[in-house]
Amino acid sequence: MAMSSDLQLRYWAVAALGFAAVLWVLGDALLPFVTGAAIAYFLNPLVTKLTRAGLPRALAVSVLMLVAIGSVVLSGLLIIPSVISQAVQFTQAAPELLERLQQFLSARFPNLQGVEDALQGSLAAMGEAIRERGAALAQGVWRSVSGLVSAIVFLVITPVVAFYLLLDWPRVVRGADDLLPRQHAPVIRDLAGQIDRSIAGFVRGQVTVCLILAAYYATALGLVGLQFGLAIGVVAGLISFVPYIGAIIGGVLAIGVALWQFWGEPASIGAVVAIFVVGQILEGNILVPRIVGNSVRLHPVWLLFAISAFGMLFGFTGMLIAVPLAASIGVLVRFGLAQYQASSLYRESMTDAPPQEDDHR
Template sequence: MALPIRDQLKYWGVAAAVFLVALWFLGDVLVPFLLGGAIAYFLDPVADKLESMGCSRALATLLITIIAILTFVLVALLVIPTLVNQTASLIETAPQLFKNFTNFLTERFPALLDEGSTLRTSLNSIGATIQERGGELLETALSSFASIINVLLLFVVVPVVSVYLLLDWDRMIASIDRLLPRDHAPVIRDLAKDIDATLSSFVRGMGTVCLILGSYYAIALMLVGLQFGLVVGFVAGVLTFIPYLGALIGGALAIGLALFQFWGDWVSIGLVAGIFGLGQVIEGNVLTPKLVGSSVGLHPVWLILALSVFGTLFGFVGMLVAVPLAAAIGVLARFAVDQYQQSLLYRGTGRHEHAEADDA
């Protein structure tokens, strides 16, 4: 006889509570393992494809590892130094940018920004705050990455964990499958497939979209001569993970910088705007339909809510698990709604239909 529903809910509730407590107390420790697991999950289809071409799992993992190391070294040598330098320069020139913006408004709208007005003072203080806080943030980040512990976590533990998980991924899934409750194994497998389909469509698809768009924005903006094109492309590419946000923030940042740098050169300003317009056309009509699909099941508002809630509660580790948990909760919610619509609570006993038929 199957375990009563009340007892099942009790056990699953305890498991969920243990998971949340572990995130709360062990968040910093779990970060490299979650990153390693995410990398392994992202690369598992590549390993499966190599296996179907005749490679063993070990050989497929070795090939992927070699390519990943070469890519990382190339990016570290060519991209990261330029990205750091441009970010530092952008932070240093922020006050001057705001000053130029204030002067621009003063020349064209003198009544709007009188000397000593609240708006003028606020704009000047914003630039100084960005320089002060941005410099502190950059300095803290650089010193943090330079520390021995973080270097070990990021550059040793994460690759090692990802390689081992990628090597044993299929065996781990089979082991988990053997531990499923026998009465509910078919339903859990179906739900897991739906969650995997949602995650694979969104995470792998949007990850690829972010990489392509970020590279396109960075290269195109640098080619038209925008000073901080690499930083803008990086920001726009990362934020593309949240639909529409990357284009809005990246486009506003790029066009704003172009107005300061190319004021009067409307061709260059138009090229910057055109780069983001073309990027949105490519994303909406080619990249997202092909790589992500039209029915992912993760609404942008739901995704932003999940990132905000889990990020606030559990910090960076919460943001790492927000997307998988959002996908899982969405699938479970749709399953619950489907079960409800098939239940007597929703459909009723049908007596009212018979009563209406008798009255007729």
């Protein structure tokens, strides 16, 4: 006996509410498992390529996990402390930088003398706020991540979960496929394939693009000699998953620091500007088309909303699952719209619509 569509919808709604409830209650405890699953999903294509080349899956997983752990340890020892240190120094220098900005505006725009006091007060207050709260914010990023669970537990459980998921990935996929309702299995498989392509194209591709841009911006700004260049470059690269946001924020920070540091040296300031212009050309014309591709349809506004909403509701764990869920919801919405447009409701509404007169006679 076939289950009615209304009853099926209720079951799916109950499952979605149950998932949200579990995420709400166990969000902190789920963090290492979600992170491990994300790592496994990210590395699985590489494991598949190595196994097709003749390498046993267990050996391929072991090699990739060792490389990944080594990269994380190396970053933790060499890069992350420097980035945090420069971020703290930047917040301490913010009042002086903003004061220099106020002097520049006063010198270049003398007609603004009437609002100079208000401008100076606003910039001074902004600088003090950054200095007082910025250091705590920069240092709190790492504390907020490691404080969700014990750092030791997190660092131990995450690679173990990733290792076993990578090892059993084909079995997990077959098991999930066996649990699909037989009546809707073909449609669900097709939707799952679209979701996988969307997530893979965006997450795997965009993470790679962000890492390349972070390395480029940090290295280029460091070679120019820009103070806080490492921190600004890493931040600009890592937030480039939203188009133009990384370049805008990083460019404003870098150019502002360049004006403060290289005042009277137009060549150095121009070099900083050129770095971000080249970065945008590199991102838009080479990296994104070749690595991410044009098939991923995630609007930047929808992406920002998903990250903000899930981060506010479920903390850091919610931020981790925001992009995959946003991609999944996007695929389901497009599927629902296609079903609606193929339904009699949509077609009848088109049939019933009065014919429109041709204005181009």
